[in-house]
Amino acid sequence: MKYLFICILLLALLTREFFWIEERHIYRENEIYKKTYSFIHEPKKNSLSQYFFSDGLLVTLPLYPSYHYGEMVQIEGKILKKDSKKGMLLVVENPKISKAKSRNFLLSYSKSVRQKVEENVMTTLPSREGGLLLGVVLGVRDKIDSEYYQQLKNAGVLHVIAASGQNVSIAAMLILVMFSTIVKRRMALLFTGIGVLCYAVLTGFDPPIIRASIMAILAFTALFTGRQISSIYVLFLTGWAMLFVQPEEIIDVSFQLSFLSTFGILTVKPLLDTVLSFKFLSFIKDDITTTLSAQIATFPLMIAVFGAYSLLSFPVNILVLWTIPIIMIFGGLAGLLSLFLPLLAKPLILLCYPFLSYFTIIVELFSKINLQISIDTVPIASIFGYYLILLVLVIRLKGRKTTIK
Amino acid sequence: MRRILLFGLLSIAFLCVLGAYHLIQFSDNKFHLIFCNVGQGDGILIRTPQGRDIIIDGGLYENSMTDCLSRHLPFWDRTIEVIYLTHPDADHLTGLIGVLKSYNVGYFGTPDAPKGTEVYKELMGLLDEKKITKHSILLGDGLKTKDGVTVSTYWPTSGFVDLKSEETNDYSLVQMVKYGKFHSLLTGDIPSTYLNSIMPQINYIDVFKPPHHGSKTGIDGFTFQHIVPRYAVLSYGYHNRYHHPSPDVLSILKKYNIPYKDTLKGDVEILSDGQKWSVKK
Numbered sequence: 005m006k007y008l009f010i011c012i013l014l015l016a017l018l019t020r021e022f023f024w025i026e027e028r029h030i031y032r033e034n035e036i037y038k039k040t041y042s043f044i045h046e047p048k049k050n051s052l053s054q055y056f057f058s059d060g061l062l063v064t065l066p067l068y069p070s071y072h073y074g075e076m077v078q079i080e081g082k083i084l085k086k087d088s089k090k091g092m093l094l095v096v097e098n099p100k101i102s103k104a105k106s107r108n109f110l111l112s113y114s115k116s117v118r119q120k121v122e123e124n125v126m127t128t129l130p131s132r133e134g135g136l137l138l139g140v141v142l143g144v145r146d147k148i149d150s151e152y153y154q155q156l157k158n159a160g161v162l163h164v165i166a167a168s169g170q171n172v173s174i175a176a177m178l179i180l181v182m183f184s185t186i187v188k189r190r191m192a193l194l195f196t197g198i199g200v201l202c203y204a205v206l207t208g209f210d211p212p213i214i215r216a217s218i219m220a221i222l223a224f225t226a227l228f229t230g231r232q233i234s235s236i237y238v239l240f241l242t243g244w245a246m247l248f249v250q251p252e253e254i255i256d257v258s259f260q261l262s263f264l265s266t267f268g269i270l271t272v273k274p275l276l277d278t279v280l281s282f283k284f285l286s287f288i289k290d291d292i293t294t295t296l297s298a299q300i301a302t303f304p305l306m307i308a309v310f311g312a313y314s315l316l317s318f319p320v321n322i323l324v325l326w327t328i329p330i331i332m333i334f335g336g337l338a339g340l341l342s343l344f345l346p347l348l349a350k351p352l353i354l355l356c357y358p359f360l361s362y363f364t365i366i367v368e369l370f371s372k373i374n375l376q377i378s379i380d381t382v383p384i385a386s387i388f389g390y391y392l393i394l395l396v397l398v399i400r401l402k403g404r405k406t407t408i409k
Numbered sequence: 410m411r412r413i414l415l416f417g418l419l420s421i422a423f424l425c426v427l428g429a430y431h432l433i434q435f436s437d438n439k440f441h442l443i444f445c446n447v448g449q450g451d452g453i454l455i456r457t458p459q460g461r462d463i464i465i466d467g468g469l470y471e472n473s474m475t476d477c478l479s480r481h482l483p484f485w486d487r488t489i490e491v492i493y494l495t496h497p498d499a500d501h502l503t504g505l506i507g508v509l510k511s512y513n514v515g516y517f518g519t520p521d522a523p524k525g526t527e528v529y530k531e532l533m534g535l536l537d538e539k540k541i542t543k544h545s546i547l548l549g550d551g552l553k554t555k556d557g558v559t560v561s562t563y564w565p566t567s568g569f570v571d572l573k574s575e576e577t578n579d580y581s582l583v584q585m586v587k588y589g590k591f592h593s594l595l596t597g598d599i600p601s602t603y604l605n606s607i608m609p610q611i612n613y614i615d616v617f618k619p620p621h622h623g624s625k626t627g628i629d630g631f632t633f634q635h636i637v638p639r640y641a642v643l644s645y646g647y648h649n650r651y652h653h654p655s656p657d658v659l660s661i662l663k664k665y666n667i668p669y670k671d672t673l674k675g676d677v678e679i680l681s682d683g684q685k686w687s688v689k690k
Binding site: 126127129131149330334356 | 413416417419420421423424427470471472475476478479484487507510511512513526527528530531
C-alpha cells in the first residue's frame with residue numbers, strides 16, 4: 005500500500021517535469037527578452053554591476069540605481085552569448101529597465117522591516133562584521149563587499165551568508181523556547197509555525213529557506229498532532245511538493261545543494277556520530293560531523309557545478325562554524341529588538357562583534373592560501389556512481405547498526 | 410541557556426579588552442591626516458586630537474571609505490562630524506554612500522556642481538532620507554574645531570560657479586587643513602590653470618596632494634614657482650584606466666626635490682602634534 009502511494013507520487017512528479025520540459029521556451033541568441041520581473045531575493049553585486057538570473061539568463065545592470073528585494077521591474081533587452089568560466093552563457097546586458105509598482109504588500113512590508121534591522125546593524129558594527137552579521141541572520145548578501153565575498157568563497161564558508169536550513173532551524177528553536185515560557189506547549193508550537201513563516205518572508209524566498217520552512221512546519225504539525233514522522237520522509241515529501249509547484253526548481257543549483265546537504269545530514273551524520281565517538285573537543289564534535297556529512301553528500305555536485313572544490317573548506321568550517329548559532333541567537337534577538345527599541349538592540353549587536361571578528365580574521369587568513377581542486381568536466385556517470393555507492397553504504401551500514409542493537 | 414550566558418560574558422570580557430586596546434591605540438592626542446587606500450579615486454580622513462572626524466571624498470567603491478574608517482577609528486566611534494565632497498565624480502563620491510549608510514553624519518558640504526549620474530542621485534536621495542542638508546561650499550567657507558584644526562576653502566570662487574562650466578573637475582574644492590604649524594593642501598581633481606592661480610595666495614605647505622591622482626592635468630611647470638611643498642601624497646589605484654600617475658608629474662616632483670608616497674600599498678598616515686609632523690611607517 006505504502007509503495008503504491010510512493011509510486012503514484014513519483015509518477016505524478018515525472019509527468020509534471022515532462023510537461024514542463026516540453027513546454028518551456030528555450031531562449032536563443034539575438035532574441036529580445038521581455039519580462040516583468042519581481043525580485044524575490046536581492047540582486048547580487050560586484051564592485052561594478054548588479055546581476056541576477058531570470059529564466060536561466062544572466063541579467064546585468066549598472067550598480068546604480070540599486071534594486072532591492074520586493075521590487076518589481078520591467079526588463080527589455082537583447083540576448084547575447086558570452087564566454088564564462090562555466091562555458092557559454094546567455095546574457096542580457098544592461099537592458100532597458102523601468103520600475104513597476106509592486107503590488108505585493110507582503111514583500112514591501114518585509115522590505116521595510118529588513119531595512120530597519122540593516123540600518124541598526126550597519127550603524128553599530130564595522131562594515132565587514134556588520135555585513136557578515138546580516139548575512140548570517142537574514143541571508144542578506146549585498147552588504148558584503150566583493151573582496152570579502154571572494155574570500156568567503158575561497159575559504160569555503162560562503163554557505164553561512166546564504167539563507168539556509170540552519171537559519172530556519174535555529175530561528176524555530178529560538179521562537180519555540182520564547183513562546184514555551186509564555187504559553188502552553190501546543191499554542192507555542194502553533195505560534196512557532198507562524199514565526200517560521202514570518203522569518204521565511206523576511207529572508208526572501210530562497211529555495212533552502214522554503215525547503216527548511218516547509219520541513220519545520222511539517223515537523224511541528226507532527227508534534228502538534230502527536231504523531232511520529234521520520235525526517236527523511238518529511239524531506240522527500242517537501243522536495244516533492246516544491247518540484248510539483250515549481251518544476252523548474254529541479255535544475256536550480258541552490259535547490260539541489262540544499263536538498264542533498266539535508267539528505268547528507270539526515271543519513272550520513274548518524275553514522276559518523278557513531279564512528280567518531282571521541283570525547284575530545286566535544287563542543288565542536290557536532291559541527292564536525294554535520295559539516296562532514298553535508299560535504300560528503302554535496303561534493304560531486306559542487307565540483308560539477310563550480311568546477312572547483314576548496315580543500316580549505318573543511319578545516320575553516322570546523323574553525324568557524326561553532327560561532328554561527330551564537331551569532332544567530334544574539335543577532336536574531338537584536339534584529340527583533342531593532343524593530344521596537346533600536347537603541348537597546350545595539351548592545352546585543354555588539355555582543356556578536358567578537359565572534360564576527362574572529363570569523364572574519366580566520367577567513368582572511370585562510371583565503372590567502374589557495375588550495376583548490378579544479379576539474380573542467382565531470383562525467384555525469386561518475387556523479388551517479390558516487391551517489392549510488394553512497395546510498396548503498398548508508399542503507400547497509402544503517403541495517404548493520406540496527407542488527408547490532 | 411547557561412551556555413548562551415557564558416558566551417555573552419565571554420563576549421563582554423573580550424569587548425572590554427578590545428575597548429581598552431582601541432582607547433590606547435586611537436587616543437594619542439595627535440592630529441591624524443590619513444590618505445586612504447581606496448583602490449580607485451580619493452578618500453581622505455582627518456582625525457583631530459580630540460577624536461573628531463572629517464572626511465574629504467570617499468573613493469570609487471561603496472565600502473572603500475568605511476573599510477578605511479574601520480582601520481582608523483575605535484569601534485564605538487560611529488559619528489563623522491563633517492563630510493566634504495570635492496566634486497561629484499564617482500571615484501570621489503561612491504564611498505560616501507557607504508559612510509552615510511553606516512555612520513551618523515553631522516554636516517555635508519560640496520561645491521554647487523550637480524551631476525546627472527545615478528550615483529549622484531543615490532547620494533542626494535540618501536542625504537534627503539537622513540535629513541542632512543547639503544551645504545554649498547565656496548572660497549572663504551571652512552571650519553574650526555575646538556581642538557584647533559581648521560579647514561579653509563580656496564576654490565571655487567562665487568564668480569566661477571556662476572560661469573556654469575561643463576567640466577565637474579573645474580569646481581573641485583581646494584582646501585587647506587591646518588593644525589598648529591602643520592599645513593596641508595588638498596586639491597581634489599582641480600586642473601592646473603586654477604591651481605596655479607591659487608598657489609600665490611599660500612605661503613606654506615607641508616603636505617600636498619597633487620590633483621587628479623597624479624594626472625598631468627593637475628600640476629605643470631608653473632605650479633611650484635611661488636611655493637614648494639615639503640612632501641606629496643599621491644592617491645591612485647592599480648591598473649587605472651588613465652595610467653595615473655603621469656611621468657610628467659613625477660618628474661616635476663623630482664625637479665623640485667619633493668619626496669612623495671602613494672596609497673597603492675596601504676593608507677598613508679600623517680601625524681602631527683601641532684609643532685612637528687611625521688609620516689607613519
